[in-house]
Amino acid sequence: MDAAPPAWHDQLVIIDAKWAGAAARNNAEWCDAVCRAHGLQGEFGSGAWSSPHRTPPLYPDAVTLTPEVSAAALVALLDTASPGCSVKDSFACLDLEPMGFEVLFEAQWIHREAGGTPGVADLDWEPLKSAESLPAWETAWNDGEESTGLFRPELLSDGTTFLAARSEGRIVAGAIASRGASVVGVSNLFTSADEESAWAGCLAEVARLWPDLPVVGYESGESLDSAVRQGFTPIGPLRVWLHTG
Template identity: 45%
Template sequence: MDWWDAAVRDNARWCGAVCATHGQPGATDADAWSVPRRSPAFYPDAVTLRRGVDAAGLLARIDDGPGASVKDSYADLDLARYGYRPLFTAEWIHRPPADPGPGPGPALTPVTSADGLARWAAAHGAGPVFRPALLADPRVTVLARYAPDGSVTGGAVLTRGDRVTGVSNVFGDERLWPALCRAAPPGVPLVGYESGADLAAATRAGFRPTGPLRVWLRP
């Protein structure tokens, strides 16, 4: 399996799931997933699905005005000449099926209610981006770590595909990564992307980088 491609396609499905809860399910073809109107905060207007996508054609699919963003999944586009600037770079990651073993710290628990999702989203920092309709999507599991007083101290999202499970929106301390591996479906590879200290934490939990990505923003 090409882990880079698997991570890219899983992430596009996740972006589509989030945007669908905002009335924008998006469109997918061999080149990209995209939405014609501005995506919710923190989410791209397009995600490339292969190398060598035509930049002009890609931008014609989206609202190509200030605030537009593109996830350049293979870090091979030059959008600077179209008025974009790099927002951040990261690494796609994967973890083969493996027993994560026992670990310290509280377990991650699925979020099952709209109120619980609202508290999770507030702790995450993205607020209204995450809507209750996400909880009805059978592919999506929102996980929370709770303190003894019931407050949310960390969490993540799992997105189940045919051959891999995606990991995204991980927040909290480094113990979240081993806990996340224990909470994921057994025997299924995990994919996602991270950068900086989060990439280092994921690597210590058994994830491996598979290739770079770049997110472009039009100021």
């Protein structure tokens, strides 16, 4: 007999508007920080953050902040003439197909209350202490591929903390923590070993650094299941659209 899916699988359409909105805002602020580190100026509007210029690889050209955004008005702010334009539809409610977009992937925003007890971690985590460590961190994050400078030193002085776990002096797991006004966003979690242990170590360090702040982020598939087992709750769907012409 197949194992029953986790109970939250039956609740994917339920949105916790407060925390989904906070997670979307935190993610938009992180995307904006990455763009500024690359010399690009984004803009926070009434319903979305957007960049009129092509953003760095893997980062969207817009992140919606409310469900009420006009799809046509949002797309009008973007450079759809250049390849790779994408939109993070934070509430999975836009229809961008008529404007030449297709769904790239779907995921769930997640939320974890402050003060929760993390699981057992195999390794201790700590913040990177200098910009000189960033290339090694990016190489580990990118499965051993040489750093391309996606994560620039400017991020270290822009409210962003790169977390790492080491084994025999080598970075084997990591994540990015971006502190906002009311939450800490965790993204880019990676590990060469057990993902749940990585979550446990990451969350223990986040709790040490910001004991009074809840944690948000987004995940999908098995990574979402791992996050849920470490105390996160799915709070609503998001969808990323890619412009294909």
